[in-house]
Amino acid sequence: LGPRGYEIVIGAGSLAALGHRLRDLARATAAGSLRLGPRALVVGDENTRTYATAVLDGLTAGGFAGDAVLLREGETAKSLTAVATIYDKLASMPADRGTMVVAVGGGVVGDVAGFAAATYARGVPWVVVPTTLLAMVDSAVGGKVGVNHPRGKNLIGAFHQPRAVWIDLTTLGTLPEREYRSGLAEVVKYGVALDAELFDSLEAQAEPLARRDTGALGPVVARCCELKARVVEEDEQETTGRRAVLNYGHTFAHAFEAVAGYGRWLHGEAVAAGMACAARLAVRVGQCPPDVEHRQNRLLARFGLPTRPDGHWLAAAVLEVMRTDKKAVSGRLRFVLPSRLGAAALVERVDERAVIAVLHEIHGDPPHESP
């Protein structure tokens, strides 16, 4: 990303070392770009308090004057109210344009703290320390930041690349099991949509990955970050459509989340079932051989993830959400579909009847109208 490029550092037990690395980065800041420091504000949530404290101690040791603010945990914290809390803290420090915001937490903390950093004083530098698997492989890389509005998720936001992504794999040790597995769904997504070799290695190491073995996780997280970074490089601000490939499984997933009510399924669980539907759809429209679907679903099942939507959700309701989704164009829907393992592309004008058939088929319902 040229001058907006940054390093992604993956380690284990590395939180305290961030302070020294940032001090080095601050010294190396080229003339003409914003100087970093000497102040930094660490943002965490109630579940990442100990990690935020470790980072803050490291920053102090690295010569920064640090302060911290903790948000409420969970998606409801992705609000303008939380952003205002961060602004207040920055104003009281007082922050200047070199003051760094350091987000320590999952995607929620990253999105909120990143958005505050994008807008305070027309943009201050920020660093992200992701502590959920989803954040490590997805939200921490790419510079999309923002908060929710009562009328829609992520309606308010900006593009603001961090100065660094600092991943400590040992933070995953305290993540609740469902949250961890939910992150694995996004990992499988990268394998199916972008990288067959990654998919092979997930199959080969499913057990150590499921038990969060950092030795197995390191290369996998690194590969996912590389894949995300490559897509972001090609389409930094989502203008060319290239970034759409990262939405594999997500058109179905968003519909499941809406029909079930947000909070019933974790995002990754909805994505897993969404990928199962998308793969079936790809097979049905003749764009993909069936073994892709089988291998994908077997791996998802080994990670304890769902491979079908809840049978009580009416296909018509799911379809209705997809229709009102901005992606639908007059009776035709758009999906990212795999063509083989490691390759997927946006397919325009998918017949709604094929989608309905897939939703019924996946539940073993008797065939309705066949397209």
Ligand SMILES: NC(=O)c1ccc[n+]([C@@H]2O[C@H](COP(=O)([O-])OP(=O)(O)OC[C@H]3O[C@@H](n4cnc5c(N)ncnc54)[C@H](O)[C@@H]3O)[C@@H](O)[C@H]2O)c1
């Ligand atoms: N910006 C992007 O490009 C992007 C991409 C994908 C998702 N997102 C956003 O990310 C959010 C979801 O992120 P998430 O899944 O990380 O959710 P999250 O941030 O809510 O974290 C999940 C839960 O785990 C807790 N937690 C975090 N780290 C922990 C740890 N190490 N140990 C114990 N508990 C821990 C959190 O407090 C929370 O309760 C959504 O708002 C989504 O819109 C953004």
Ligand SMILES: [Zn+2]
């Ligand atoms: Zn996702």
